[in-house]
Amino acid sequence: MNEAVLDIDLIDILWRQDIDLGAGREIFDYSHRQKEQDVDKELRDGAEQEDTWPGEGAEALARNLLVDGETGESFPAQVPGGEDQTALSLEECLRLLEATCPFGENAEFPADISSITEAVPSESEPPGLQNNLLSPLLTGTESPFDLEQQWQDLMSIMEMQAMEVNTSTSEILYDAPPGDPLSTNYSLAPNTPINQNVSLHQASLGGCSQDFSLFSPEVESLPVAGSSTLLPLVPSNSTSLNSTFGSTNLAGLFFPPQLNGTANDTAGPELPDPLGGLLDEAMLDEISLMDLAIEEGFNPVQASQLEEEFDSDSGLSLDSSHSPSSLSSSEGSSSSSSSSSSSSSSSSSSSASSSASSSFSEEGAVGYSSDSETLDLEEAEGAVGYQPEYSKFCRMSYQDPAQLSCLPYLEHVGHNHTYNMAPSALDSADLPPPSTLKKGSKEKQADFLDKQMSRDEHRARAMKIPFTNDKIINLPVEEFNELLSKYQLSEAQLSLIRDIRRRGKNKMAAQNCRKRKLDTILNLERDVEDLQRDKARLLREKVEFLRSLRQMKQKVQSLYQEVFGRLRDENGRPYSPSQYALQYAGDGSVLLIPRTLADQQARRQERKPKDRRK
DNA sequence: TCGGAATGTCATATT
DNA sequence: CTAATATGACATTCC
Numbered sequence: 001m002n003e004a005v006l007d008i009d010l011i012d013i014l015w016r017q018d019i020d021l022g023a024g025r026e027i028f029d030y031s032h033r034q035k036e037q038d039v040d041k042e043l044r045d046g047a048e049q050e051d052t053w054p055g056e057g058a059e060a061l062a063r064n065l066l067v068d069g070e071t072g073e074s075f076p077a078q079v080p081g082g083e084d085q086t087a088l089s090l091e092e093c094l095r096l097l098e099a100t101c102p103f104g105e106n107a108e109f110p111a112d113i114s115s116i117t118e119a120v121p122s123e124s125e126p127p128g129l130q131n132n133l134l135s136p137l138l139t140g141t142e143s144p145f146d147l148e149q150q151w152q153d154l155m156s157i158m159e160m161q162a163m164e165v166n167t168s169t170s171e172i173l174y175d176a177p178p179g180d181p182l183s184t185n186y187s188l189a190p191n192t193p194i195n196q197n198v199s200l201h202q203a204s205l206g207g208c209s210q211d212f213s214l215f216s217p218e219v220e221s222l223p224v225a226g227s228s229t230l231l232p233l234v235p236s237n238s239t240s241l242n243s244t245f246g247s248t249n250l251a252g253l254f255f256p257p258q259l260n261g262t263a264n265d266t267a268g269p270e271l272p273d274p275l276g277g278l279l280d281e282a283m284l285d286e287i288s289l290m291d292l293a294i295e296e297g298f299n300p301v302q303a304s305q306l307e308e309e310f311d312s313d314s315g316l317s318l319d320s321s322h323s324p325s326s327l328s329s330s331e332g333s334s335s336s337s338s339s340s341s342s343s344s345s346s347s348s349s350s351s352a353s354s355s356a357s358s359s360f361s362e363e364g365a366v367g368y369s370s371d372s373e374t375l376d377l378e379e380a381e382g383a384v385g386y387q388p389e390y391s392k393f394c395r396m397s398y399q400d401p402a403q404l405s406c407l408p409y410l411e412h413v414g415h416n417h418t419y420n421m422a423p424s425a426l427d428s429a430d431l432p433p434p435s436t437l438k439k440g441s442k443e444k445q446a447d448f449l450d451k452q453m454s455r456d457e458h459r460a461r462a463m464k465i466p467f468t469n470d471k472i473i474n475l476p477v478e479e480f481n482e483l484l485s486k487y488q489l490s491e492a493q494l495s496l497i498r499d500i501r502r503r504g505k506n507k508m509a510a511q512n513c514r515k516r517k518l519d520t521i522l523n524l525e526r527d528v529e530d531l532q533r534d535k536a537r538l539l540r541e542k543v544e545f546l547r548s549l550r551q552m553k554q555k556v557q558s559l560y561q562e563v564f565g566r567l568r569d570e571n572g573r574p575y576s577p578s579q580y581a582l583q584y585a586g587d588g589s590v591l592l593i594p595r596t597l598a599d600q601q602a603r604r605q606e607r608k609p610k611d612r613r614k
Numbered sequence: 615t616c617g618g619a620a621t622g623t624c625a626t627a628t629t
Numbered sequence: 630c631t632a633a634t635a636t637g638a639c640a641t642t643c644c
Contacts (some may be wrong), residue, residue, distance in 0.1 A: 454622085455641095493644065507622060509634055514621085516635085 456500045463496050465489075472497050473504030567592060 458470050466487050567575050581598040583591045
């Protein structure tokens with residue numbers, strides 16, 4: 001067994017260096033141009049995609065598909081070994097990598113790469129054909145169809161987003177390159193979300209054609225050739241990557257670069273790419289989300305804008321929704337359950353509870369003249385007629401004592417509909433000065449008040465009930481009974497009084513109930529807004545993560561190729577990618593292992609996730 | 615006069 | 630069980 005320890009901290013390099021993707025692209029990318037185009041056409045025809053992507057993205061997709069379909073093809077001739085006649089030491093490789101592949105960009109994404117080559121290329125292929133350096137590492141679960149579907153979905157999502165709108169936030173969300181060809185095809189502004197998404201798509205194409213390989217199955221199929229040599233590379237402290245990629249197989253990260261070159265190479269069975277799968281799910285999720293958004297007429301971008309607008313109080317809205325303030329007065333006993341919000345009308349009444357109301361009613365009674373029994377009918381009418389409005393107003397405002405001052409002018413309130421007016425509204429209403437009103441003709445006022453009397457008040461007057469409806473309604477049971485005992489009332493009168501009390505209480509209850517209902521609706525609306533904001537944010541984040549993940553994959557791929565291409569055996573010859581693969585061990589070391597081994601491990605790892613899902 | 619919104623009432627459930 | 634409340638459904642009132 002050839003066990004060579006490579007003193008390379010792959011992860012470390014990954015993190016510290018940023019690979020020049022452009023170069024990588026150049027290296028791997030030129031191969032399938034021709035075929036890609038053909039495939040692209042086929043793809044679009046078959047899939048009936050929206051408007052097709054004229055750009056490279058389509059090509060890339062096509063490439064992937066093409067590869068799948070055509071198995072067993074010879075690999076591109078671009079094997080690193082062939083070009084590099086001189087064997088480089090590992091140290092040299094490292095230096096080179098460091099110099100050329102800074103990985104700083106994605107620092108925000110902790111990477112977790114447990115294994116580079118756990119995913120194994122398919123066994124079926126003849127070793128000879130597989131010159132692709134990356135191929136061994138490539139493992140893709142996705143079938144061509146899946147890929148296509150994914151991209152279609154993704155594109156549709158982007159399209160939807162673009163349609164939905166606009167603007168500034170979109171830029172933030174997805175920074176699309178200005179001259180994005182795709183965007184032009186869509187006739188969209190460069191910065192529209194769609195562009196952004198497109199850019200994502202395109203990034204894989206333009207910036208790095210390999211990118212596409214992330215989702216491409218072609219990656220996998222590599223024959224295992226042979227030897228069981230195990231060449232351990234030097235372990236390094238590359239824990240950082242692990243976090244990001246978790247236990248994913250690095251192999252999955254690498255796609256068949258243009259290196260494969262000659263077109264359509266691969267044919268073997270396709271192994272799943274862990275990351276690819278991840279992306280798949282993510283994209284599917286996104287799609288579903290977008291579907292929801294569409295159904296709801298929800299515009300993520302708008303939502304994000306809302307978010308900005310409401311950010312300051314978003315928390316409040318949710319939390320405050322549980323504040324009992326608005327409904328407290330009548331719900332004194334049950335306020336805890338109230339979900340009323342701090343809506344406009346609520347505050348004034350918050351502090352006034354039933355106790356306040358009772359005291360208030362007492363006041364009203366005083367004004368009305370407590371010894372009502374002595375009043376003549378006319379006086380009683382006036383008093384009674386007036387009181388009701390007074391009490392109504394009190395109820396309306398939840399008996400907030402602060403509103404007492406307004407009572408005299410209630411006549412101007414028109415009709416009972418003023419119930420629900422917020423106290424502030426009443427205050428602000430241009431009511432003529434009290435004095436002038438009061439000094440107006442009493443008769444007119446009496447008529448007016450008479451008209452404003454409720455049915456129960458009329459009934460009470462007709463029955464000559466000796467006290468105000470307000471008292472009847474608002475007095476506590478004890479006082480109420482006490483009051484009744486003071487008078488000699490007929491059965492009819494008693495019955496009426498009880499009805500008045502019942503109806504009066506129910507009237508207030510109905511008002512409160514309606515107010516509660518309104519508050520509930522408002523709160524729900526607020527909740528919906530909050531959720532929409534959250535949803536938009538999550539979508540943005542998801543897009544960001546996907547983009548970053550893609551970049552990471554690109555970088556890892558480039559690194560892998562760099563490292564592998566510079567490895568030399570005892571004789572100073574490069575290792576064959578068809579026979580060896582790099583594997584990142586759990587302890588941070590990077591091993592050069594035979595493909596057969598890598599395949600086995602890849603299969604093993606593949607099963608695990610599946611089992612878990614079940 | 616019609617329709618809708620705001621209220622009031624009733625019956626009934628819940629507290 | 631009674632009283633108070635809450636709430637759905639229907640009625641009334643007003644614009």
